[in-house]
Amino acid sequence: MGVDTPGGTPRGTTLAAERGLPPERVALVDLLDRLLAGGVVVAGDLVLSIADIELVRISLRALLASVRDTDETAGGCEPPRP
């Protein structure tokens, strides 16, 4: 029938009504889009920074895919402890 909305929440009436999700509920995949591709990149006198995004992405990709399979039954990853 209709197009179903994930989570069942009607969205988009006002952005202002959208509350940012608490950090522990933000989807990891959306977060990694930003943390691995955005942000100020400083090179130079570092111990290390993730410059080689491709490499990291590939291993994360494989990793997340394998985790997803078990996710359905196991109830997902725990949020980090404060």
Add this chain to the structure above:
Amino acid sequence: MSDIGVYLYAVTQDTGRAPPEGLRGVLGHEVTAVRRAGLAAYVSEVPLDQFGEEPLRRLLEELDWVEDVARSHHRVVETLSTGTPVAPVRLVTVYHGLDQVGDLLTRRRADFLRVLCRVSGRREWGVKAYATRPPERPPEGPASESAASGPAGAGHGTAESPGTAYLRQRKESLRGRREAWRSAAERAERLHAALGEIADGACRHRPQDPHLSGRDDVMVLNGAYLLDPAREPEFSEALAAFRGEGMEVELTGPWAPYSFTSLDLDTDPGTGTTGPGADTPEEGSDGR
């Protein structure tokens, strides 16, 4: 030399305020501020037996570890971004010591100010769009009786064998999907352009892998938009106008402006370049 590194989360203008009481970063370590040149860099200590180059390569393969770090980083950035413009730093940026962080602020002051000025008073929103499947159901199987049960069953396979009918239906279904994808992709282009008109900045992340997003539908847009709150109603209307018709639209955010601070600061310690001397923050008008 030491076995402790300094993890850098974000830079703000120095408001003189201390970091929020009890703010903890990666591995639960306390977040402190390094102040220099009117800027504040927020850092915490991290053990180099995890954040040194060798161990880090191994740990980046462990999802739980990566997720912990990403969420801790995000929590710190979120906390800092309430009340003052913030320039988040790329995940896992680790220095040898506080002095180096202070030097960074001094050397790249103009760059940081430019970024902070650009994102000041604005928030990032994420918009993901998916091509939804065409409404007709895929065939259930060769001898499916229910397929012929509809009242509009025009020609129920006069000479077509069940096997042929199945293949034909499959082909049609695939073609339908391809067309649905194409039309949604075009709509997504127009959506991105429309949102970009309203926003002060727009960029696209690569589409998320279905395994990662947990959705079968093809992602046709993974956009990020830097938005003045005053334009939010307009933005919302534009989104609403593009919903439906084979495309599903999801909004995420508001985010700290991660996608609009991807500035590359190449600070080669050897040459000790000071960068362009321009000290005046200018309105970031160039698209990226």
